[in-house]
Amino acid sequence: xxxxxxxxxxxxxxxxxxxxxxxxxxxxxxxxxxxxxxxxxxxxxxxxxxxxxxxxxxxxxxxxxxxxxxxxxxxxxxxxxxxxxxxxxxxxxxxxxxxxxxxxxxxxxxxxxxxxxxxxxxxxxxxxxxxxxxxxxxxxxxxxxxxxxxxxxxxxxxxxxxxxxxxxxxxxxxxxxxxxxxxxxxxxxxxxxxxxxxxxxxxxxxxxxxxxxxxxxxxxxxxxxxxxxxxxxxxxxxxxxxxxxxxxxxxxxxxxxxxxxxxxxxxxxxxxxxxxxxxxxxxxxxxxxxxxxxxxxxxxxxxxxxxxxxxxxxxxxxxxxxxxxxxxxxxxxxxxx
Amino acid sequence: xxxxxxxxxxxxxxxxxxxxxxxxxxxxxxxxxxxxxxxxxxxxxxxxxxxxxxxxxxxxxxxxxxxxxxxxxxxxxxxxxxxxxxxxxxxxxxxxxxxxxxxxxxxxxxxxxxxxxxxxxxxxxxxxxxxxxxxxxxxxxxxxxxxxxxxxxxxxxxxxxxxxxxxxxxxxxxxxxxxxxxxxxxxxxxxxxxxxxxxxxxxxxxxxxxxxxxxxxxxxxxxxxxxxxxxxxxxxxxxxxxxxxxxxxxxxxxxxxxxxxxxxxxxxxxxxxxxxxxxxxxxxxxxxxxxxxxxxxxxxxxxxxxxxxxxxxxxxxxxxxxxxxxxxxxxxxxxxx
Numbered sequence: 094x095x096x097x098x099x100x101x102x103x104x105x106x107x108x109x110x111x112x113x114x115x116x117x118x119x120x121x122x123x124x125x126x127x128x129x130x131x132x133x134x135x136x137x138x139x140x141x142x143x144x145x146x147x148x149x150x151x152x153x154x155x156x157x158x159x160x161x162x163x164x165x166x167x168x169x170x171x172x173x174x175x176x177x178x179x180x181x182x183x184x185x186x187x188x189x190x191x192x193x194x195x196x197x198x199x200x201x202x203x204x205x206x207x208x209x210x211x212x213x214x215x216x217x218x219x220x221x222x223x224x225x226x227x228x229x230x231x232x233x234x235x236x237x238x239x240x241x242x243x244x245x246x247x248x249x250x251x252x253x254x255x256x257x258x259x260x261x262x263x264x265x266x267x268x269x270x271x272x273x274x275x276x277x278x279x280x281x282x283x284x285x286x287x288x289x290x291x292x293x294x295x296x297x298x299x300x301x302x303x304x305x306x307x308x309x310x311x312x313x314x315x316x317x318x319x320x321x322x323x324x325x326x327x328x329x330x331x332x333x334x335x336x337x338x339x340x341x342x343x344x345x346x347x348x349x350x351x352x353x354x355x356x357x358x359x360x361x362x363x364x365x366x367x368x369x370x371x372x373x374x375x376x377x378x379x380x381x382x383x384x385x386x387x388x389x390x391x392x393x394x395x396x397x398x399x400x401x402x403x404x405x406x407x408x409x410x411x412x413x414x415x416x417x418x419x420x421x422x423x424x425x426x427x428x429x430x
Numbered sequence: 431x432x433x434x435x436x437x438x439x440x441x442x443x444x445x446x447x448x449x450x451x452x453x454x455x456x457x458x459x460x461x462x463x464x465x466x467x468x469x470x471x472x473x474x475x476x477x478x479x480x481x482x483x484x485x486x487x488x489x490x491x492x493x494x495x496x497x498x499x500x501x502x503x504x505x506x507x508x509x510x511x512x513x514x515x516x517x518x519x520x521x522x523x524x525x526x527x528x529x530x531x532x533x534x535x536x537x538x539x540x541x542x543x544x545x546x547x548x549x550x551x552x553x554x555x556x557x558x559x560x561x562x563x564x565x566x567x568x569x570x571x572x573x574x575x576x577x578x579x580x581x582x583x584x585x586x587x588x589x590x591x592x593x594x595x596x597x598x599x600x601x602x603x604x605x606x607x608x609x610x611x612x613x614x615x616x617x618x619x620x621x622x623x624x625x626x627x628x629x630x631x632x633x634x635x636x637x638x639x640x641x642x643x644x645x646x647x648x649x650x651x652x653x654x655x656x657x658x659x660x661x662x663x664x665x666x667x668x669x670x671x672x673x674x675x676x677x678x679x680x681x682x683x684x685x686x687x688x689x690x691x692x693x694x695x696x697x698x699x700x701x702x703x704x705x706x707x708x709x710x711x712x713x714x715x716x717x718x719x720x721x722x723x724x725x726x727x728x729x730x731x732x733x734x735x736x737x738x739x740x741x742x743x744x745x746x747x748x749x750x751x752x753x754x755x756x757x758x759x760x761x762x763x764x765x766x767x
Binding site: 235 | 463469472473509516524556558
């Protein structure tokens with residue numbers, strides 16, 4: 094198990110480059126020159142996003158293997174492309190690593206990214222390796238392609254559009270809260286649905302790509318800060334409000350169990366800060382069937398949980414008793430903790 | 431002078447986004463959605479590169495202002511695009527910052543990037559802000575555009591091609607060596623040409639863009655690790671060797687002074703590890719005049735200092751006495767120090 098110091102920077106880069114995933118005829122020049130040279134599809138716009146993980150903040154070695162770190166970082170970025178209905182094409186990885194970093198662990202970390210990109214035949218085309226003394230970090234830039242007219246944005250929701258959500262938002266935050274409360278030694282006590290949602294989120298790329306051609310989606314955002322915070326952003330960008338129906342959410346035993354364990358209402362978990370990497374969609378009512386079809390075809394759980402309204406910024410949940418109340422939950426702040 | 435903790439992540443991002451540079455009609459969607467949406471020029475390939483700076487390694491606050499850090503990071507990336515003859519178009523900035531980071535200093539850092547990109551009307555279209563406890567870091571991804579047939583690579587040099595070099599390589603490394611030897615208190619004793627080469631390198635983008643249409647350049651690499659190391663890479667990629675002429679280098683009083691101060695031969699500085707962000711070019715002999723014209727028009731010093739040969743990997747310098755000897759110098763290794 095050689096360290097980066099043992100191998101030296103250039104041998105480490107050589108090993109990384111050798112393991113960087115599928116051949117792509119549109120990669121005219123991959124790693125090894127001053128820049129990668131890439132051929133976009135004619136007429137396609139680029140969707141580009143960058144996300145970074147910092148050791149001790151975004152990953153804890155006790156909870157996540159190197160491969161898991163790479164997979165989760167890729168998922169965070171892939172989810173951004175899913176929210177634009179863009180097809181992932183190319184990635185660049187920028188590392189800050191200690192000299193005693195195990196070289197095989199680094200290949201594992203990159204392997205997690207490669208594996209997450211593989212279903213889309215997206216490749217790592219470049220990167221950078223910098224030395225650090227303290228906490229390590231990884232920054233991933235992802236480039237996707239999308240026909241300009243088909244790209245989803247946050248700003249197109251209209252009053253009357255349906256609010257749809259994939260998966261079971263809130264689980265990731267609940268998993269994290271329980272992990273903090275119990276620690277890694279008591280990992281087995283945490284429902285696997287919650288741990289998986291936190292540690293191994295599944296970005297909804299396949300679902301988005303299957304649905305985009307239908308033209309049913311008027312706006313989209315991914316849930317990286319929690320349903321309340323991200324829905325607020327979508328409503329702000331679109332100039333709408335939203336009314337959620339408490340009864341419309343599918344039962345979620347895992348989340349209800351966590352609410353009991355943590356002594357909070359289930360809604361507080363469902364709407365609270367949680368990086369689920371699920372999608373919130375505004376859907377033209379005529380497009381509901383298309384959404385359900387795409388969800389079925391790609392195995393993505395989908396629920397219609399409310400409607401957009403003409404009251405800008407007013408986001409409420411209507412309970413079983415017909416009364417409306419404001420949504421619990423607010424977004425993460427990386428500097429406030 | 432509020433800190434990031436005072437402002438909170440989202441207000442900090444708002445301030446960053448407000449100051450991100452020129453409007454670009456090909457930015458269909460800038461910061462604020464899940465990903466930026468960009469329109470490439472029809473028929474143009476993308477040149478993409480990423481580079482990162484780590485506090486204490488790539489910048490020392492005593493030597494470089496926040497604006498200087500941003501400018502230098504941008505220069506490192508711009509130089510990679512120059513070496514591909516690509517026009518800089520879009521950038522993404524990923525930060526790892528402490529909560530007590532001064533928000534104005536952060537805007538200054540970004541301002542350094544914005545200013546460096548401005549001559550090319552290139553804009554920052556996205557980014558990420560992560561919190562760290564220890565050393566801070568910045569990672570910049572740059573996307574450029576280049577007609578596929580005009581892109582320079584490292585692999586096209588042919589025996590008989592001329593070797594041209596911009597600027598005065600070695601100065602940056604000499605400036606750094608003197609800075610290490612003397613410390614910031616004795617800054618005034620270091621020749622400004624050396625300090626500027628280290629702290630404020632000028633990437634040769636304008637020169638490369640002016641020259642590319644002439645088709646005179648058969649291969650190119652930027653000097654980020656030193657002439658010896660980067661020339662070796664170009665020769666390796668092209669399957670050639672190179673013979674340099676000691677007498678062909680223009681006089682460089684600043685470098686000679688540094689050689690004296692440091693007690694080393696001037697060649698040891700000229701060829702040694704040095705991140706000058708100058709260009710090494712392989713030039714078709716028929717294209718020499720075109721190179722000189724582009725250099726004149728864009729104010730880039732240019733010298734023809736040798737020729738490529740058919741002896742793969744053999745890189746020698748011929749002295750005034752006609753004798754050939756191997757080049758001094760070898761590249762950086764970020765993990766070996």
